[in-house]
Amino acid sequence: xxxxxxxxxxxxxxxxxxxxxxxxxxxxxxxxxxxxxxxxxxxxxxxxxxxxxxxxxxxxxxxxxxxxxxxxxxxxxxxxxxxxxxxxxxxxxxxxxxxxxxxxxxxxxxxxxxxxxxxxxxxxxxxxxxxxxxxxxxxxxxxxxxxxxxxxxxxxxxxxxxxxxxxxxxxxxxxxxxxxxxxxxxxxxxxxxxxxxxxxxxxxxxxxxxxxxxxxxxxxxxxxxxxxxxxxxxxxxxxxxxxxxxxxxxxxxxxxxxxxxxxxxxxxxxxxxxxxxxxxxxxxxxxxxxxxxxxxxxxxxxxxxxxxxxxxxxxxxxxxxxxxxxxxxxxxxxxxxxxxxxxxxxxxxxxxxxxxxxxxxxxxxxxxxxxxxxxxxxxxxxxxxxxxxxxxxxxxxxxxxxxxxxxxxxxxxxxxxxxxxxxxxxxxxxxxxxxxxxxxxxxxxxxxxxxxxxxxxxxxxxxxxxxxxxxxxxxxxxxxxxxxxxxxxxxxxxxxxxxxxxxxxxxxxxxxxxxxxxxxxxxxxxxxxxxxxxxxxxxxxxxxxxxxxxxxxxxxxxxxxxxxxxxxxxxxxxxxxxxxxxxxxxxxxxxxxxxxxxxxx
Amino acid sequence: xxxxxxxxxxxxxxxxxxxxxxxxxxxxxxxxxxxxxxxxxxxxxxxxxxxxxxxxxxxxxxxxxxxxxxxxxxxxxxxxxxxxxxxxxxxxxxxxxxxxxxxxxxxxxxxxxxxxxxxxxxxxxxxxxxxxxxxxxxxxxxxxxxxxxxxxxxxxxxxxxxxxxxxxxxxxxxxxxxxxxxxxxxxxxxxxxxxxxxxxxxxxxxxxxxxxxxxxxxxxxxxxxxxxxxxxxxxxxxxxxxxx
Numbered sequence: 081x082x083x084x085x086x087x088x089x090x091x092x093x094x095x096x097x098x099x100x101x102x103x104x105x106x107x108x109x110x111x112x113x114x115x116x117x118x119x120x121x122x123x124x125x126x127x128x129x130x131x132x133x134x135x136x137x138x139x140x141x142x143x144x145x146x147x148x149x150x151x152x153x154x155x156x157x158x159x160x161x162x163x164x165x166x167x168x169x170x171x172x173x174x175x176x177x178x179x180x181x182x183x184x185x186x187x188x189x190x191x192x193x194x195x196x197x198x199x200x201x202x203x204x205x206x207x208x209x210x211x212x213x214x215x216x217x218x219x220x221x222x223x224x225x226x227x228x229x230x231x232x233x234x235x236x237x238x239x240x241x242x243x244x245x246x247x248x249x250x251x252x253x254x255x256x257x258x259x260x261x262x263x264x265x266x267x268x269x270x271x272x273x274x275x276x277x278x279x280x281x282x283x284x285x286x287x288x289x290x291x292x293x294x295x296x297x298x299x300x301x302x303x304x305x306x307x308x309x310x311x312x313x314x315x316x317x318x319x320x321x322x323x324x325x326x327x328x329x330x331x332x333x334x335x336x337x338x339x340x341x342x343x344x345x346x347x348x349x350x351x352x353x354x355x356x357x358x359x360x361x362x363x364x365x366x367x368x369x370x371x372x373x374x375x376x377x378x379x380x381x382x383x384x385x386x387x388x389x390x391x392x393x394x395x396x397x398x399x400x401x402x403x404x405x406x407x408x409x410x411x412x413x414x415x416x417x418x419x420x421x422x423x424x425x426x427x428x429x430x431x432x433x434x435x436x437x438x439x440x441x442x443x444x445x446x447x448x449x450x451x452x453x454x455x456x457x458x459x460x461x462x463x464x465x466x467x468x469x470x471x472x473x474x475x476x477x478x479x480x481x482x483x484x485x486x487x488x489x490x491x492x493x494x495x496x497x498x499x500x501x502x503x504x505x506x507x508x509x510x511x512x513x514x515x516x517x518x519x520x521x522x523x524x525x526x527x528x529x530x531x532x533x534x535x536x537x538x539x540x541x542x543x544x545x546x547x548x549x550x551x552x553x554x555x556x557x558x559x560x561x562x563x564x565x566x567x568x569x570x571x572x573x574x575x576x577x578x579x580x581x582x583x584x585x586x587x588x589x590x591x592x593x594x595x596x597x598x599x600x601x602x603x604x605x606x607x608x609x610x611x612x613x614x615x616x617x618x619x620x621x622x623x624x625x626x627x628x629x630x631x632x633x634x635x636x637x638x639x640x641x642x643x644x645x646x647x648x649x650x651x652x653x654x655x656x657x658x659x660x661x662x663x664x665x666x667x668x669x670x671x672x673x674x675x676x677x678x679x680x681x
Numbered sequence: 682x683x684x685x686x687x688x689x690x691x692x693x694x695x696x697x698x699x700x701x702x703x704x705x706x707x708x709x710x711x712x713x714x715x716x717x718x719x720x721x722x723x724x725x726x727x728x729x730x731x732x733x734x735x736x737x738x739x740x741x742x743x744x745x746x747x748x749x750x751x752x753x754x755x756x757x758x759x760x761x762x763x764x765x766x767x768x769x770x771x772x773x774x775x776x777x778x779x780x781x782x783x784x785x786x787x788x789x790x791x792x793x794x795x796x797x798x799x800x801x802x803x804x805x806x807x808x809x810x811x812x813x814x815x816x817x818x819x820x821x822x823x824x825x826x827x828x829x830x831x832x833x834x835x836x837x838x839x840x841x842x843x844x845x846x847x848x849x850x851x852x853x854x855x856x857x858x859x860x861x862x863x864x865x866x867x868x869x870x871x872x873x874x875x876x877x878x879x880x881x882x883x884x885x886x887x888x889x890x891x892x893x894x895x896x897x898x899x900x901x902x903x904x905x906x907x908x909x910x911x912x913x914x915x916x917x918x919x920x921x922x923x924x925x
Contacts, residue, residue: 108841109843110844112866389818391818391821435851435872436851436852436853439819444823445841445842447818448823449824450823452821455707457814459709459710461710462709462711465788475687476689479685480687482687482688483916484690484913484916485915485916486914495743496742496743506716506743514916516916517916521917524917524919527922528918582689584689586905587905587925588924589908589925590923592919
């Protein structure tokens with residue numbers, strides 16, 4: 081989530097640390113951060129809120145609470161202040177939740193005689209910083225409060241409703257809705273989806289997106305505010321079915337606490353009155369339908385348990401110090417803490433959750449490392465692993481290279497649900513995949529300094545026949561042989577008892593060229609005191625950076641002369657080489673060899 | 682050239698290196714199937730049925746054999762991590778009437794149904810580590826990982842733990858490695874969630890444990906500067922040839 085530094089600062093009187101410092105505090109103790117972007121003088125931190133904290137931290141308030149806990153020296157101030165009194169609206173809003181599983185709580189409120197207009201700059205600036213467009217003061221207020229406090233909000237134009245009644249019901253199959261910003265595109269609804277409706281039409285896809293019918297526009301004067309709580313799984317399913325993902329759907333899918341709603345309705349009201357209120361504004365009562373209130377959560381944890389899991393020796397006071405910073409209410413008796421979980425913290429339900437809070441605020445960097453030697457255990461040896469190790473060692477020693485190919489293929493005996501139909505089977509053998517790789521490698525043999533006949537490779541891998549089995553396939557000049565790993569091991573007297581972790585000396589990788597290589601063979605007679613190294617020096621020097629490999633392929637001695645045959649491999653990293661480029665190189669080599677008085681064969 | 686040894690696949694090479702480090706610390710190498718039932722891949726690991734990880738886009742679901750009666754069909758998946766081996770090992774322990782402590786690692790191939798690019802593949806390799814005993818703490822986790830990373834990347838290596846979230850651990854951490862002067866996310870770890878222990882009959886009041894999972898492909902790419910994960914699975918010997 082994009083978090084504006086200036087917005088975050090508005091929660092605190094005391095200045096925040098510089099943005100880079102704040103970024104690293106958040107990264108080490110709360111969430112990974114993806115970078116800081118400067119937007120019109122504000123700094124925006126992109127924060128990857130963890131899935132278990134998406135209940136409470138997809139908001140500036142959530143992050144402000146984190147910052148308050150982590151810095152430990154500043155209080156969050158109340159920023160919604162509007163003290164003008166307004167007369168009561170006489171309109172009686174009716175809210176009817178017909179599906180109380182999918183809509184857990186709904187709060188509605190009428191405000192009459194507001195004035196749609198420009199949004200104050202301070203809100204506009206915050207919204208712009210986090211990439212939101214300004215629409216009008218009321219719509220911006222709903223967006224602002226969502227990004228500020230975390231609960232999505234909707235505003236309807238009351239005069240466009242069939243009456244002052246909001247119904248939360250299942251959509252009817254075949255029913256459609258034109259969503260905000262769309263002209264004629266109807267979204268097809270079905271009875272698995274929840275809608276907000278008046279007595280004639282759907283007004284919004286619940287928790288996902290509003291419809292055109294009751295859109296707040298420049299002529300709107302009377303509005304209904306919605307602060308609601310929708311069930312996560314059905315929101316997710318509707319989002320997937322409709323393909324409409326919004327800031328709202330994201331928050332409901334991650335589950336919000338219905339208990340946060342009253343505060344949010346109060347603050348939303350204050351903000352709308354402040355920026356859209358008129359001398360004639362009338363304020364309706366909050367209509368709150370909350371069929372099954374959620375029980376407050378209390379979680380207990382023992383000091384000894386905290387210390388066991390974290391590997392620390394904390395005292396009661398160390399723990400209460402952290403709980404205070406997190407603004408937890410708790411009691412403590414004989415090292416047992418009983419914590420009343422803040423309503424929005426749906427992630428805190430078991431003692432280990434509280435231990436994590438203590439650990440991350442205390443700082444994992446402050447936990448001393450411990451040796452594993454005090455955990456006694458006599459390991460057995462995995463038969464399968466050891467056998468594969470033995471077989472691998474034998475084949476490597478015999479000059480075979482180990483490769484891996486894909487498990488997914490276009491034929492076999494077991495199918496997987498895979499979108500690409502050339503990959504929707506599990507391989508039933510290794511041979512088919514290895515055959516393709518083997519042919520390719522034979523063609524590339526000059527790059528490896530071998531002849532095609534010397535290409536030797538093997539794969540140890542799982543196949544489904546359809547039973548899951550570990551196979552080995554070996555490819556060489558005799559063809560490809562495949563069998564079960566067990567049978568191969570038995571036939572070759574390998575038991576797995578003798579395996580060892582052979583260390584390689586690999587240090588670095590160089591990417592290869594995607595362009596084809598070409599070879600030239602050069603044979604030359606030289607006096608016997610001329611070394612092959614001096615020939616290689618000539619080839620290397622005249623190769624003009626295109627010579628990627630040279631291999632001596634033949635050596636023949638007669639009288640006091642030696643004939644050396646070399647295979648030169650040319651390849652470019654950035655183009656396909658042509659004969660016109662290679663011929664001048666080989667000509668220069670021939671000339672140099674002849675100038676030295678040597679006979680080119 | 683014929684009398685030369687063949688070259689090991691870089692993934693096997695890293696698996697050997699990592700395994701050796703942990704075997705020296707007294708770990709057992711354990712294994713399990715690549716095609717797995719949903720209990721061992723998800724439920725036992727505290728990944729509930731509505732978790733996004735069980736969605737089509739991440740998991741390869743195996744099509745049940747059409748000859749099998751619908752109520753007999755097992756809902757199998759290609760394992761999305763080698764964490765299934767944790768569950769299988771602990772179930773075996775329970776069935777044998779044994780109790781912790783134990784230390785295991787599980788190297789193996791895993792599968793994710795996602796779009797492929799230079800850093801994403803539909804198949805890759807992972808090593809899972811699991812230690813359970815009385816009094817096992819985050820300090821032990823840090824000790825094990827620090828030892829591992831020093832052996833793997835040299836004594837100067839720096840490591841840090843940050844909060845992370847994985848359903849099968851609580852607390853959960855992400856582990857970063859300072860590599861060429863930059864912090865890189867290397868692996869996920871944490872203290873085994875009590876639900877995971879209880880699911881396999883281990884008393885979570887008496888025992889605690891840590892688990893970690895590290896991507897082998899990523900380790901190989903970091904260690905040797907390999908720029909594309911897909912190069913591992915082409916059976917192409919240019920990979921071996923260009924590793925020097």
